[in-house]
Amino acid sequence: MSKKIDETEPDYEKDPPFHPRKVTYCKERKLNQFYDIYPNKELGRGKFGTVCECREKSSSKILAAKTINIKKPQERKEVENEIAVMCQLQHPRLLQLYDAFDDGSNIILITELIAGGELFERVIDDEFILTEKVCTIFMRQICEGVDFMHRQKVIHLDMKPENILCLTQNSNRIKLIDFGLARHYDPNSNVKVMFGTPEFVAPEVVNFERITPATDMWSVGVICYILLSGLSPFMGDNDGETLSNVTQAEWDFNDESFDAISDDAKDFITKLLVKQPEKRMTAAQCLNHKWLKRPSNRRPSLLPGTKGDVDENKALSKVKLKHFVIRRRWQKAVNTILAIHRMKVATIH
Template identity: 60%
Template sequence: MIYVSEADPDEEGYDLAFEPRNVFVKRKDPKSDYKLGEELGRGKFGIVYKCVEKKSGRQFAAKFINTDRKDDRLAVEREVDLMRQLQHPRILQLYDAFDDGTSEMCLILELIEGGELFERVICDDFVLTEKACSIFMRQICEGLEYIHSKNILHLDMKPENILCVSRTGNRIKLIDFGLARKYNPKEKLQILFGTPEFVAPEVVNYEEVGFGTDLWAVGVICYILLSGLSPFMGDSDLETMANVTSTKYDFDDEAFDAISEEAKDFISKLLLPDMRKRMTTTDCLTHPWIKSTKRRSMAVLDKSKLKKFVIRRRWQKAVNAILALKRMGATLKL
C-alpha cells in the first residue's frame, strides 16, 4: 500500500530538475539535438514522446504541438515566453523549444513520470486520507502563488494539469500553460475558453477575470478530490455552465460526512460568485486546513465516486483526442 508522506516536500531535498534556462524558440528540427523514444500521450494539442538529449544523455519529454494556423504558432510562442518566467519546483520546467517551419512546433520539457494526480490516487494500493488531500492542495496553492507573483494567470486549472513527480512521493507539479495569460490588474481581461466543470462564473458570463479565476478552479478540484463529486456538473455543458453561474452547491452528500469543517470552510471561501471575495493563494496557504500542523484525520476516504469521476474524464479525453486526430486528417481504424 502507498501512504502519502506527511513530511513537508520542501524538506526532502528537492530542487529544480535542471538549471534555470532562458529558452528561445530555435529555428531547426528538434531531432538534430534529441533522439525520440516511446510515445507518452496524445491529445487535441498533438503528441508527447520521451526523448534523450544527444549531447548530455539527459531524458526529457518532447511535446509536439500542431501549428497549422498562424494563431497556433503565436500561441506556442506565447507559452514559451511565459514558461521561461516560471522556474519553480511546483511547476513543470521548460528546457528547449523548436520551430522547423513545418506544421508543428516542439517543446522540450522536464520529464514527469508519476502520472496525473487523480489517476494516481484512485489506484487500489494508494491510501487517500484528508491529510493527503491537504498536502496536495497546499502544493497546488504554492505553485499558483508563484505563478500569480509573476502576474500570470493559468486559466486552465483542472485535475489533468496536476502531475505527480513520482509514483511513491508526495510532490506535485502544475503543467500546461497553453491558455495562460500575462495579467495587468489595471487592464480588463476577458476570456471565453476553459473546461466547463472548472471555469469560474466570470468566464461563463464573459466578465473580467483575474487571480481569483484560478482560485475558483482550486475550490472545485478540492471538492472533487475529497468527495469524488463534481459540484457543478450537469447533463450537458450548457447545464454545467448554468450551474456555475448560479453558484449553488452543498456538502449534503454522505461523501462529506467524514470530512472536517475546516476543509469545507476552505472550499466555501473559494467557490464565491465574486472573484474579489475569494481567498488569494496567500490566504489559502494560511488557512487552518492547510497551515495547521495538527494531525488531520487519517481515516481512509471512500474513493468509489472519485474513480467514477476519473473514468468519465478518461472517456471525455479519448473522444476529444479522436476528434482532434480527425481534424488533422488522420484515418482511424476502430
C-alpha cells in the same frame, strides 16, 4: 496490501531538474542534432499533439518532448506565448521548460520529465490509501504553484485535475502543467476570455466578464471539492447545464461523502467557491488558511453546531472519485476522436 501515500512534506528544493534557462528557438537549429526522440515512449496525447520521452545527446539527460502541430499563424502565436510564460515561471511546483525547436510545421517543447502520471489517476489506485491529511499536502503544493504564478502576474486559466501531475510514482511531489491558455495579467486592463473546461471554469468566464487571478482560485476550489468527495459540484447532464450551474454558483456539502471531512476543509472550499471574484481567497491566503497550516498533532476545529472530531488519517472512500476519473477518461477519448475526425475532414476538403 494497501499502503498510505507518503504523508511527509515534500522537499522540493532537493534535486531540481536543471538550472533556470532562458529558452529561445529558431528554425536553423535541428531537433535531431541535439536530442533522440522516443515515440514508443509516449507520455500523453491531446488536441495539441503528443508528449514522449527524449534524451539530450550531450548530457544523456532524459526529458520530455511536446510536439505541437502548427496550422495557422494564430496557433504559432499561442505557442510563442506559452514559451514566454514558461520562461517566466521557474518554480519547483511548475513544469520547467528546457529547450524549444521549430521545424516549420511543428513547435517542439523540451521540458523536464514528469513520470508519475496524473494526480487523480494515482490516488484512485487500489494500493494507495487517500486521507484528508494527504489532500492537504497536495492542495498546499497546488496553492504554492498558483501563488508563484500570480505573483508573476500570470493566470493559468486551465486549472483542472489533468493538469496536475505527480513527479514520480512514489513521491508526494506534484507539478502544474499546460500553460497553453495562460495569460499575463494587468490589473489595469479589462481582459475577457471564452475558453476553459466547463466543470472547472469560473462564473466570470462563462459570463464573459473580466478575469483576474481569482479566476484560477475558483478552479482550485472545484479541484479540492472533487479530491475530497469524488463529486463534481457543478456538473450537469451536458455542457450547457454545467455552465448554467456554474453561473448560479449554488453548491453544498449535503452528500454523505462529506461526513468524513473536517470543517476546516469545508471552510477552505467555502472561501473559494464564491461567485464574487473579489471575495475569494487568494493563493497566498489559502497557504495561510488553518486547514493547510494546521500541524498534524492539532485537532481540526469544529463549526458551531457540529458534533465530534474528524480523523484526518482515516481512509476516505474513493468510489465516487474513481467514477469521476473514469468519466474524465471517456470524455478525453471522445474529444480526441472528434479532433482526429475534424483533421481528416479538413484534409479531405
